[in-house]
Amino acid sequence: MKKVAVIVGSKSDKEQIEKGLHILDKFGVQYEFKVISAHRDPEGLHEFVSGLSPDTHAAVIAGAGMAAALPGVVASQTLLPVIGVPMKGGALNGVDALYSIVQMPKGVPVGCVAIGASGAVNAALLALRIMALTDEEVREKLWQYRQSLKEGK
Amino acid sequence: MKKVAVIVGSKSDKEQIEKGLHILDKFGVQYEFKVISAHRDPEGLHEFVSGLSPDTHAAVIAGAGMAAALPGVVASQTLLPVIGVPMKGGALNGVDALYSIVQMPKGVPVGCVAIGASGAVNAALLALRIMALTDEEVREKLWQYRQSLKEGK
Amino acid sequence: MKKVAVIVGSKSDKEQIEKGLHILDKFGVQYEFKVISAHRDPEGLHEFVSGLSPDTHAAVIAGAGMAAALPGVVASQTLLPVIGVPMKGGALNGVDALYSIVQMPKGVPVGCVAIGASGAVNAALLALRIMALTDEEVREKLWQYRQSLKEGK
Amino acid sequence: MKKVAVIVGSKSDKEQIEKGLHILDKFGVQYEFKVISAHRDPEGLHEFVSGLSPDTHAAVIAGAGMAAALPGVVASQTLLPVIGVPMKGGALNGVDALYSIVQMPKGVPVGCVAIGASGAVNAALLALRIMALTDEEVREKLWQYRQSLKEGK
């Protein structure tokens, strides 16, 4: 089973992204979690991303706040599907991160989800939908998850 | 090879989404293209979406403007990865569509791309990245496409 | 006397919508209150909405947050007047919900009120104005309510 | 059959609101159309609105641009359901009108529709849904209209 790579730009993003990691845990999907800033450690980011391959990983989830370059920079260095999560916070409360992630120029795609923890959950679920294309077990679990949504909350 | 489903909410969205269809054509990927409004023809939409399966399709691209419910409604009726494209236009020029697509509540994921034609192109490329996970040929073509970006434009 | 149907997309919307339910109680108008998410339980929503009829109900009040598809989806499944209430909250504090509800494409109308609890109160009052068209008692009570506004607050 | 009152704040609003008047014409519903500014002719507005009654009218559609006080002022002077249409235009392209109409303080309800001509169409349709509560013919025509939406556009 392929893994998911999860990168956030700052330690302070951990709390929001964790809601997504819980989903991956719940589905029994393995992930590598890294804190690497695109702006403060471009070499470290490049090193990590160039180690990712479509043969071992199914998607990259990248979360960042403010002028959130991380998801776009990752997408420019890999051919894996990249899912961007704008982090809530700062004076603009994540609208800056949203625009920085979703308004990618043509040629380098990022699939952006909602600002904050809800987005982190959906980023995980989108990665799982991608895995489910070729993994019957994940597909089955997604089906059960969707049923639980109808009752639960 | 799996297909991509492409749905827009209105005939007037065709021009913007076509930039994405060109990409799929260029990569030799088959797609089904439909104009179905989530608000004006919910039954028609449900009928089309329930015919899609992870065994035959790799992703759904859904483009809509204004209070753009289409991508979210599609995502609620399938387990395929859904990529939303906010259409440019109207008094708010697509910011309404952006918020209606990207701010999905947790549980039902949509990967949102940029407003308008740039977004349509990237939606196609994101679908291709998903296909490339299991399709060497698409992966190879993505690699070439990326090289062309460095020179080309 | 006809009833009012009140639907919210999430349990967490209850507190805001309750200000509107109090108004309906005060006016002695019966309502059915449901928590059903358009995205997480589309079938449940469809089942409930298809049971509503202009012969038994005067209006539907639908409250939802973020990419708030609920009011529009309800309006696409009934011919009753639908009043949308954007819920306050999330990173955008309800602006996303406002745009998702008020910017409906032509053909499927929703009457949108203010974000949050003030909107919930006005949604109830708008439903009561609709009922007052054919109900002298409600009209009389609306008149008294309006007088009380001039003094009270 | 009751009538609909339609008021706009300025001659320049006519073009946008006409899309809604066409709908009323198409449904064979009578309306009174007035151009009266809430700010420039408050007495004229008051005179017209005080002549409206739930016995003769089913709804008031009020369209205005910029600091659009018209719908709220009308709602403060009648107990009829008021539907507000924010006019597109000016430096803010109607966002000012949207906020001025939709963010009504609690106690005086206005049901707001989308900015511009799409909103005008939906305002008419919302008025028709209100009339359909007690008018079988309008209800039948709304049903046909909805069917036409599924094919037509």
Next chain:
Amino acid sequence: MKKVAVIVGSKSDKEQIEKGLHILDKFGVQYEFKVISAHRDPEGLHEFVSGLSPDTHAAVIAGAGMAAALPGVVASQTLLPVIGVPMKGGALNGVDALYSIVQMPKGVPVGCVAIGASGAVNAALLALRIMALTDEEVREKLWQYRQSLKEGK
């Protein structure tokens, strides 16, 4: 010496407007302070405003929140200079009030100041500048106030 009329739309606006009343007190200028909602008590507002005259009053300060019609409605009923103060609060934190006050259509002027308590202070100072045109004492005090600004804060 002429007086200043000060009106706010709701009791909850008192705290913000008080910062402006303190300034008037400090300058020894008399004012009439009223809480009257343009939407909830249009008759009461009209009665109060029609009692104001350029012979007895120098300006009207009108503060309101959300879809803040108050300043514009006052300006439509008097020829006195009207100063509008957008109240901070609600889901949009006063941006709605700002747009509703500042974007007045041509013909009926309102001078708008900043959102919230800072605006209330400046509304008072603007009224005092108007009074200072014909009142040497106020002019002298404004001069001293300005000097104090340079040191103090």
Next chain:
Amino acid sequence: MKKVAVIVGSKSDKEQIEKGLHILDKFGVQYEFKVISAHRDPEGLHEFVSGLSPDTHAAVIAGAGMAAALPGVVASQTLLPVIGVPMKGGALNGVDALYSIVQMPKGVPVGCVAIGASGAVNAALLALRIMALTDEEVREKLWQYRQSLKEGK
């Protein structure tokens, strides 16, 4: 009779402000019109503003675009009432100018009107309302102007 000083920050602002100058002409009120940028010619601005006095002038109308410092700088250098007009244009279409003018910190008041030509008209009318406090003729003309608004447009 006192005069009105009218300053804009750039030659390109002339077209918008002229709508206000026409009003002053129509009322037979004299004005001095200057093009002086607060940023490009601070000394020239200071020289002009320090020549203004409450004994000879009734108000200053200051129009500027983008980071529109002009009205605030003028208000910091005179005790006359200052009316700010945000100019429409640029990438943000005048929202930047609006915020730069209306959000003055406490202590230095500017009365802001709408963005663009409508604002210029209302700036002139607000200056005239100030003059009308002590000038019966202007007051009479304002009365007639208001009557004309009710019919005219």
Next chain:
Amino acid sequence: MKKVAVIVGSKSDKEQIEKGLHILDKFGVQYEFKVISAHRDPEGLHEFVSGLSPDTHAAVIAGAGMAAALPGVVASQTLLPVIGVPMKGGALNGVDALYSIVQMPKGVPVGCVAIGASGAVNAALLALRIMALTDEEVREKLWQYRQSLKEGK
């Protein structure tokens, strides 16, 4: 070694700007820190700024909130590079300050950084980059600082 001039418009801006002063301290760079409002004390500001020279100072950091004229006014009175810091706070949380600082009309440049304390830090670092052009020691320390970013936070 040249100094950096740091000016904020209000005492309340001190807390945010201090994060930048710490950076200057850490790098052993001297600075003059002043609280002078462009609106409340234009003469005091002019006096301070005219004492600055490219021979003694390398840059001016100017922080202000709301209608933040300070950085632009400073830039109009000196030929030194000016770095503007929009202060977080008020009803618009600093967006007003951002627009007032970054949208400078052509001819008078200000380099704007992020809203609030993050911006203050980066303003200091930008001043240090300017100093590093001719100061080997600062350049060496910037290099070390950048290395520390990659590890720590």
Next chain:
Amino acid sequence: MKKVAVIVGSKSDKEQIEKGLHILDKFGVQYEFKVISAHRDPEGLHEFVSGLSPDTHAAVIAGAGMAAALPGVVASQTLLPVIGVPMKGGALNGVDALYSIVQMPKGVPVGCVAIGASGAVNAALLALRIMALTDEEVREKLWQYRQSLKEGK
């Protein structure tokens, strides 16, 4: 005399940035102009930026639109002062680029100027102010330029 490096992310940005290049030409300052996208050609960008040094260059001007990562990525790879220019265009008309450039996280500074051609001019002038710190000739020319602004426009 040191040079200025000027980079834009796309050929379509040329027209806007040229207003800044004219300024550099006018001042007789040499520059290297490159079109390199941070997202489409990260390696090419890295190669160019790593060739820049404080010994040969005084500043980097980086212009980009939409999710404008270019200025931040450049700033992360050099210690030179980086000036960012948000390009006007796209559905959000440059607000996305503005937020992506100005809201840099702490540690990696970018000095942002206005959206579009005005910003390009000011970016050049800011680079010239930096050069003027150590270059008497540029300082003299800036002085003359400033004088011309007072008359000229």
